Structures are given as structure tokens and as C-alpha cells.
Amino acid sequence: MLTSPKFWLLVVIGGGLGGYFYYDHTTKLKASELAVQEVTSRLASQRSFIAQKKAFLHQRRDTMEKNQVLLKAKGILDKRLEKINADLAQNTDSFKMAVENARSSAAGKELGDFTLTNGKLVRSAKIRKVDESGISLIYADGVGTVTVDLLPENLKEKYDLGANALIPKLIAAVTAFKTSPPEAALKPKSTTSDTTLPETAKAQAPATPSVTTTAPAPAAGASFDAGCLIIIKTDHGSGSGFIAQVNGKTYVYTNAHVICGTPKSFTSKIESIKTASGRNIPIPYEIELSNTYDPNSSNGLEDVARFPVTLKEGETSYALVDTNFSIAVNQRVTAYGNSLGGDAVTSLEGAVLGLGSDRIEISCQIVPGNSGGPVVLTDTKQVLGISTYLDSGKSDIWTRGTVFENVRRFAVRPDKVTKWRKMQYTSLMSSLAELKAFHRDTLTLAAACYLDPKPNRGGFDIPSRPRGDYIIRQVIVDGSRFTLGAAISNGIAKVNQRLGFSKGTMAITQVVPVFAEFFASVAQTSSSQISMLSNADRAPYMKQFIPELLEIRKTVHANFLNEGATRYR
């Protein structure tokens, strides 16, 4: 058999088959092994990254918690220091009063015989009057004044006179205590070698750390009272404010856009108003919006709002500069505010770069979140402006290489507001809600322009196709919460109910009046909304939103009517 060629041929074929199967198997196995190795390695790197992120998060949480604890401790110490200062002032006053009483009640007091420091004997002395210069006496030899330098120590001590008088020393000590900055007794615990934090900044919060490279640098050291700086949070973002006293009344000042939102995003709720020292200020019952408006000047005085606030004992407030205050270019100013909504008030130093009738351009590195914060004269601490808006600059052949390529920063002058419009908070919010609803209705009307008649004309077909960044059906369904949206949704349902019974194609004469009725009814609701909004009387800040809202609505309204007139006939 072994010599049979057939046998060997079969051995070769068998071997070949076995070899092929083995080769195929090992190749697949290797590929799987490689794939597993690759996933394992990806997984390992992912796990390491997750561990890294977790460790960082943990560390950051610790740091933030520590920050909260430190800020709280600082708040407590600040209050304690305030109390000490108040107690010192009170005790100084008590001391002054005690001395005054001693001096005023001295008249008529018998001193008997006593010897002056020059050795002269004064006999049967009686006090007439005591003042800073000495004691006026009636004595055996007549009437006269004994100057302080001649008085014996016991009398000087009793009436607090002379070089060792306590009151002047006390006043000097208290003043020195009040004006001396707190000494830093410890070295920074940071292990970094950074020494750029200025000495004066160590006593207060530096700028909120930011992740953007263009973020403001830490504060350069202008001190501020956290009790009169405000952080405002609404459902559309965060902003700033400050407490100022005007004509004997105390207000929180801010920007109208912080409270009301912007044309793109209206506010519907103020969530919280807090001082930077942590005091909660109740949501005001009444808000005043500036009623001063120049239609040729955008971002102007109309963007100022204020509401009354009651100061608690020991709390301070800013004063506004006088309307006729003469501002100079390059005058040093400091902007305070809740930069980037970091919930920490930053102090940003700079100068006045430009002057306008109702605003100033500043170099302080204000960013979103600073809106509503004060721009304070560095030397007198009076409020010169309210950080209001940024201009992104312009890059063209005229500005290339100039400062006007960069972001420009502006503050409006609150002292220039001449008229205010009082609004209850609830009415302000309902006005904003109305604008928001009008805008939402416009979107629903725009979606309704894309309704299709069903192929058998048995009603409307609501398309599910996307239109721009929304889906038509979704917008019509969601929009039914608003007035016009509800009119559209109900109208569609009504038309579909009336025409939906048909199985075959309906006659045009039957469907046209039903469709026409729908278009007429929706158009009427839309027209009355347009007319109501056109005639609405509002504060300038909100009024300026209206033209744009109306313009969009009118275009959409015309499209809607056009659809009704052409597509359904």
C-alpha cells in the first residue's frame, strides 16, 4: 500500500486540507487576539483618563469647598472687625462724653488750697470753667485762668488735660487701627512660585479664575465693600449690580438687560439677588426701568434699572457722581462685577478711554457677567458708570493694527437717567412672558405655512419634515400652549374633523370654504396680536425689542395668507 502512488496522493491531499484548515484557524485566532489586545489597550487608556479626571474632580471639589469655608470665615471676620470698629467708635464717644460731663459739671466746685507746678500757692480756689486751655478759677487773690502746664497732675487727670490727655491719644489709636491694613501674618500656602499676586490683593478676592486666555487678570488691588456689590441670577443668566444712595433713598442699580434678558432670550424669572457678602435681598415688589431713550443711540440709558432696598445696620452704599461731574480721559476707574457668572465679585482696574453724553468707554477688562456692575472712580469711590456692553471691534483696512480691532468696553452713566418707569415685578415678568409668547406664536405661524392639504383634500396633512432647525409637526404641537399656536392647533383639528370623513377625493367646492375659514380665523388672531403689540406702551428697553418681533411676524403673517390664498384653492 505504501508504494501505491494513489496512497501518497491521498496523503498529500489530506495533509493539504488539514494544513489549510489549521492555517485558516490560526490566522483568525491571531486577528481576534490582536483585536482584543487593541480594545484592552484602549480600555486601559480610557480607564487611566477616567481615573485622572476623577482625581481632578475630587481635588477641585475639595478646593471649592475650602474656598467656601474660607470665604465664610472671611465674612465672619469681616463682620467681627466691623463690630470692633463700631465698638471702638462708641467707646470713644462715651469717653468724650464723660470728659465733657466732668468739665461742664466742674463749675462751682471748691478746690481749696493747691500748689501750681511753678510752686505758687493758690488759696480757696473755686472753679469757674474748664476747657482745653486750662481752668478758670476764683481764688482768694482774685480771678484768673491757670494754664494747663501749671496745673497739678491730679487736676489734669480729672479733666483730661495736657500732654497726657487720654482723648487725643485714644482718637489717634482708633484712627490708626481703622486705617491700617490687616497684616498678613502667614506666607501663602501655595507651593507655586507665583509672586504676581499683589500685596493689597491678598486682602480681598481676586478675579474669578477663568479658563479663557483672554480672561481678566487678578484684581490689581482696589479694595471694595462686598456688602454693596450685588450678584443677580435669572433664568437666562447671571449679572451684577450695586447698592447706591440717591437723594436720600437707597437702590440696587443694575442693567435692564440683566433683569429683562435680551431680544434673543427674555427673562421670565429672577432667581436670586445677593450681596457679595452673602446677604439675600428679597425679589423686589417694584422695579424702576429707565424711561430715558434716544432712538439714535443703541445700548444707552434705556438699559438701566433700579429697585429700592433697605440697608441694615453697618451696611454701606455707593454714591453716584454728580451729573455735572467733569470726567477726564485716562481717569483711573475700577469695575466690579460677577465676571463670567463665577459668583465671585472681581475688581478690574483700568481707565476712562472715551467720553460720551450718556456713556464712557473703559479699559477695565469687563466680560459677560459684569453687566450691571459699578465702574467706580478709583480715588473717590463714587460710581461713574454701569458696565453695560462690549463691542467686538472691527477688522478692516481702516482699523488694521489699531486698538479698534479689539473688543471695546462701555459703561452707561446712571446719573444721566432723568426719567424712571415704575413697574411691579409681576407685571414686568408678564410683559416679558407676553413678548416671549408672541415670538413663540410667530414660530408656530411660520410652521403652519408648511401645512399640506391631504391628497384627497380631506383636511390638513401636518408634515414631519425638518424645516431649518426645527420639525414642523413638533413646532405646531409644542406651540399650542400659546394663544396663536392654540388657534392653529384647534383650527387644524377642526378642519380635519370636518373634512376627514371622505374616503375618495373631495370636490374643490366643498373644501375651499373650510380651508378659507381656517386661514381667516388664524390670520385674524395674528392680526389682533400684531395690533396689540404695536400699540403697547412699554419701557424703552422692552419697547426696542418690539419692532424686530413685529417685522418678523408681519413677514410670516403675509406668507401664511399667501399660502392660504394659493395652495388651498
Added chain:
Amino acid sequence: MFNMNYPCIFTALAGILLASCDKNEPMSKEQAALEAQFIQGNEEMGNLDAELAQGTNTTDLNLLEQQHVEWVKYNAAIEQALAGLSKKCTQGDDLLKKVHSKLDAYKALNAQ
């Protein structure tokens, strides 16, 4: 003839047997399990990123670490300010005590 086919059949069968001891299947299962873990890891990473991005608008760890360094410095500055404030409060308390005692002594002197 039949006998002569045996080696061929055995060899082929051995090959098929070897191939049928399929290690591929467990490997594929392992790979799928690892992939599932990877997807889970991605979800976890997404959650972590969301937490990281809170209030910062970035998930870039380098930028966040830079920011963290600033917070650490800020805390160090507050600690330093606290130490200064604490010292000043102690000084204030001492001064207040002195004023109190002087005032009391003065009142006592004038009460005589």
C-alpha cells in the same frame, strides 16, 4: 481502495477537528465584552465631562488645571487675608479692652 482513503480522511478530519476547537468564539465574546466596557467607560467619561464643564464651558483638563491653580492661589490669598484679619481683630479686641479699662478708671476718678 477504501483502506487507502483512510489517511486522507483522518488527516482532513484532524484538521477539521482542530479548527472546530474554535477559540475564536470566546475571543469574540471577550472582545464584545471589552467593547461594552469601553462604551460604558465613554458614558462615564461623558458624565465626568459634564461635571467638569459646570460653570466653565470647557472639558479641557489642561485648561481646567490651570484654572484650578488659580483657585488654589486664590485660596492661599484668602488664607493670608484671614490671618491678617484675625490678627487685626485680636489687636482690636486688645485696644477695646484698654479703652474700656481707661474709661472705667476715668469714670471712677470723677465719681469720687
